Amino acid sequence: MSERDTFEPKIVAFLCNWCSYAGADLAGIGRFQYPPNVRVIRVPCSGRINPLFILKALVNGADGVLVSGCHPGDCHYLQGNYVARRKFTVLKSLLKFAGAWDDRVFFSWVSAAEGQRFSEVVTEVTEAVRALGPNQDFVKRIPEPLLAGLEQGGAR
Amino acid sequence: MIQRAIQKLAREKLEAKAIDLFLGYARGTLPGRVKPFAAAGAADCDRLVWNENCDTNLVNYLARYPGKKIGIVVKPCDARTLVTLLHENQVKRENLFIVGVNCPGVKTGVGAEAAMQPQCLACEIRKPPIADVTLGGPVETAIAPQAKLAGELWDEFKGEMQRCIRCFACRNACPLCYCTTCFAEQTMPELVYPGNDAAESAFFQLGRIMHIAGRCGECGGCERACPMDIPLQKIIRKAAAFLEETYGEKAGLSVETPGALGTFSPTDNNSIFL
Numbered sequence: 001m002s003e004r005d006t007f008e009p010k011i012v013a014f015l016c017n018w019c020s021y022a023g024a025d026l027a028g029i030g031r032f033q034y035p036p037n038v039r040v041i042r043v044p045c046s047g048r049i050n051p052l053f054i055l056k057a058l059v060n061g062a063d064g065v066l067v068s069g070c071h072p073g074d075c076h077y078l079q080g081n082y083v084a085r086r087k088f089t090v091l092k093s094l095l096k097f098a099g100a101w102d103d104r105v106f107f108s109w110v111s112a113a114e115g116q117r118f119s120e121v122v123t124e125v126t127e128a129v130r131a132l133g134p135n136q137d138f139v140k141r142i143p144e145p146l147l148a149g150l151e152q153g154g155a156r
Numbered sequence: 157m158i159q160r161a162i163q164k165l166a167r168e169k170l171e172a173k174a175i176d177l178f179l180g181y182a183r184g185t186l187p188g189r190v191k192p193f194a195a196a197g198a199a200d201c202d203r204l205v206w207n208e209n210c211d212t213n214l215v216n217y218l219a220r221y222p223g224k225k226i227g228i229v230v231k232p233c234d235a236r237t238l239v240t241l242l243h244e245n246q247v248k249r250e251n252l253f254i255v256g257v258n259c260p261g262v263k264t265g266v267g268a269e270a271a272m273q274p275q276c277l278a279c280e281i282r283k284p285p286i287a288d289v290t291l292g293g294p295v296e297t298a299i300a301p302q303a304k305l306a307g308e309l310w311d312e313f314k315g316e317m318q319r320c321i322r323c324f325a326c327r328n329a330c331p332l333c334y335c336t337t338c339f340a341e342q343t344m345p346e347l348v349y350p351g352n353d354a355a356e357s358a359f360f361q362l363g364r365i366m367h368i369a370g371r372c373g374e375c376g377g378c379e380r381a382c383p384m385d386i387p388l389q390k391i392i393r394k395a396a397a398f399l400e401e402t403y404g405e406k407a408g409l410s411v412e413t414p415g416a417l418g419t420f421s422p423t424d425n426n427s428i429f430l
Contacts, residue, residue, distance in 0.1 A: 051366045052339060052359075056347060059355045072422060082420035085429075089402065090369050090395060090417065092428045097394045098313040100358055108430035121430055137314060138355040 009063035009129040013038040013122070014053065016046045016081075019070035019111045026115030034119035035126040038066065045069065047080030051091045054105060059140050064104045064129035068121065071109040081109075100138050104129060158257060158291045159206040162229060165255055165289060167201040169227050175253050178227035179214045180204040188266035192217055211262040211273060213237060213375040215331040218247050227253040231262070233275065235284035236373030236408025237331045242286070243411050246334055256287025260295045275376035275389055285409045310394075313358070316386045320357035322348070326388055329381035332368050339363060361388070369395040370415035373408040 015021040021042045027034060043049055046069025054065045067088065075081040088107050095102035106125045110118045142150070166178040182193035182203045190210050194217070195201050206229070213234045218226060218241070230238055235256055241247050261276030282295040310316075324340060327333040340348040340360050348360050374396060378388045400406050402425055405416040413419075 052347060052363050055359050055362055059359045072426070079420065082422060082424065083417075085424050085426070086403070086417055086420055087366075089425060089428055090398060091366060093398045094362060094365060094369075094391060094395060097308070097391060098310055098358070098362065100313060100362070106430060107428050124430065138317075138358050140349075140353050140355045 007130060007134060009037050009126060009134075010061070011038045011064040011066055011122075011125060011129060012057040012062045013040045013066040013068065014043050014046075014049050015040055015110075016048075016069040016076075017042055017044050018076035019074065019109075020068035020118065022112035023068075023110040023114050023118040026112065027118045028115075030115045032116050032119035034122040037126045037129075038122050045075065045077050045080035046084040047075075047077065049084060051087060054091065055101075058101050058104065058135060059138065061135065061139050063132075063135045064106065064125060066106045066108065066122070066125050068108045068110045068118075071111055074111060101135070103132060104135060159204070161291050162206050162255060163201045163204050166195055166204055166227055167198045169253055170195065170201065171198050174225070175227040176224040177221055178204070179217055180229045181206065181210045181212070181214075184209075188264070188270070194221075206257070208261075208263045208270065209266070211264070211376070211380060213329075213331055213377045215241065216329065216377065218252075218331075219334060223251075225251050225253070227255065229255045229257060230284055230287065231257055231259040231375075232281045232284045233259075233279065233373045233375035234331075235286050236281065237375055238373075239286050239408040239411055240332055240371045240373065240415070241334075243414065249411075252288075254284075254287045254289075256284030256290040258283050258290060258292035258295050273376055274379070274387070275374050275393075278393060279374070281406075281409075286411065307390075307394075310390050313391075314354060317357040317361065318354040319384045320354075320361065320386060321352065321384060322350075322357055322360060323383060325381040325383060326361075326378035327364060329377040330368065331375075331377070332371050332373075333364070339367075361391070365391055365395055368392070370399050370405070370417035371407050372396060 015024060049067055057065050069081045072081055108121045110121060162180060169175045170178060178195040180193055181190040183205055184191045188209050190205060192212050192214055193203060195204060214228055215234050215238045242249055259282055261272050263270040263272055265271055284290060327338060348356055372392055376389055382388060399416040403416040407415050
């Protein structure tokens with residue numbers, strides 16, 4: 001088997017508590033299948049997601065990042081996702097300009113009623129990242145001694 | 157003559173005790189270099205200079221004199237950073253006496269070797285957006301079209317990030333980077349580890365740009381400060397151009413309005429979302 005077949009991307013998903021996280025829940029309840037490659041991190045709102053979270057996940061070796069929140073106009077905090085939208089639009093354009101990670105960062109709106117859509121989004125993102133292969137440019141190289149320490153459960 | 161006018165204004169204000177300090181430029185130790193200079197009394201005012209090498213953004217020094225009444229010389233780009241600081245309540249307008257200078261661009265070097273600095277080639281704002289007194293005649297806005305276009309891709313980004321030594325001089329030179337604890341130096345959580353990893357450098361640079369996008373006055377201080385000569389303005393100019401193009405807002409022109417990232421519209425562009 002080639003690496004392409006065996007490569008299972010690690011995808012970090014930042015989901016807002018009120019819509020996308022509930023959407024993921026509904027996907028589970030409704031038994032919609034989606035790839036097990038996402039690692040979900042629940043945040044209060046898409047406006048809570050600092051661009052640094054996204055960048056840090058990628059530096060630390062995530063193959064892709066998915067950010068998902070309530071549809072515009074449906075934010076639990078009224079305007080959090082509007083603020084987030086501008087922020088992420090700028091982030092994406094800058095990543096594209098720098099030629100770093102721009103195709104590995106995904107944004108979507110998924111409501112609490114869209115369990116099926118959540119599974120579709122995750123499938124789409126996973127397939128896109130799988131096609132790109134492992135995240136290799138701009139990944140932090142952990143020095144060997146530190147890595148050994150990490151494996152033994154050492155600090156950091 | 158602008159230099160004479162600056163000296164006169166500083167002397168008048170200092171003698172009248174209207175200000176405690178006057179921030180300007182003094183002759184540097186090398187030809188073609190100037191240094192920031194705080195005149196504390198009328199006797200110091202003769203040392204104030206103004207020439208085409210006055211590139212340092214003096215707004216960065218305001219934080220050193222909390223509570224003081226300060227006179228300050230600003231170029232249009234410096235004034236834009238000052239506008240951002242005023243909007244963010246970092247400085248008080250009533251504590252400032254702002255001497256604006258209409259600026260045809262600053263240069264590196266003297267005489268025949270003098271070269272216009274990169275931020276000035278693309279500069280559209282030649283008149284300070286905020287000033288108590290504006291010196292110098294109106295300046296034609298001449299834009300070199302190739303300089304205005306930031307381009308679509310910064311090809312050498314990875315190579316440049318490999319060269320970045322993460323000395324944080326760009327941050328220190330930036331008047332807008334006033335956080336008491338920078339994300340690059342915080343420890344809980346520790347976001348940027350020590351070392352020379354290109355990935356961490358890219359993280360720091362992109363993170364910093366996200367912090368100043370929509371606020372930057374494009375004074376070029378970061379690039380001047382960089383000991384590795386990384387063209388940081390490329391990406392900053394890209395951010396500014398993108399924000400202007402997408403949201404129609406240019407940073408640092410009005411104290412009343414928040415920057416492009418400080419506000420939103422329900423009809424914003426939604427194209428990046430799946």
